[in-house]
Amino acid sequence: MSRREIGGVAAVVIVLILGMVIDGRDGLMKVGIALAAALVLYLIGANTVAGFAGIPPTNNPDEEDLEMVDYGFRCGVCGAIVHMTLAPTGEVPNAPRHCREPMDPLVTSGDGSDDDPWWMRESE
Numbered sequence: 001m002s003r004r005e006i007g008g009v010a011a012v013v014i015v016l017i018l019g020m021v022i023d024g025r026d027g028l029m030k031v032g033i034a035l036a037a038a039l040v041l042y043l044i045g046a047n048t049v050a051g052f053a054g055i056p057p058t059n060n061p062d063e064e065d066l067e068m069v070d071y072g073f074r075c076g077v078c079g080a081i082v083h084m085t086l087a088p089t090g091e092v093p094n095a096p097r098h099c100r101e102p103m104d105p106l107v108t109s110g111d112g113s114d115d116d117p118w119w120m121r122e123s124e
Helices: 003-053
Strands: 066-074 081-088
Touching: none
Parallel strands: none
Antiparallel strands: 066 081
């Protein structure tokens, strides 16, 4: 057993002894029931949280189905900008939503001759 396990067992034994000393046999029973209930609640919560971590992402496209794009979108409410560099082949994606509103498409400033997205190009 590791030190952590030994410490946990020692803490449970000390709590049970204190319960028995404070209230006799009834105190021991109350503390035992409380510890069992706490353990059950902990295990249910830990399994629930672990279950969330095991859900794989859905609807991931294959890399062969993606193409390099140069789309920019700006939020009309707060001004946040999103740059999209990959999109499904042959599809123009819908504008993402931000601040609960669809974002406005940005006009690219480059002539399309460079491979770099327009926000990475040096201004002239």
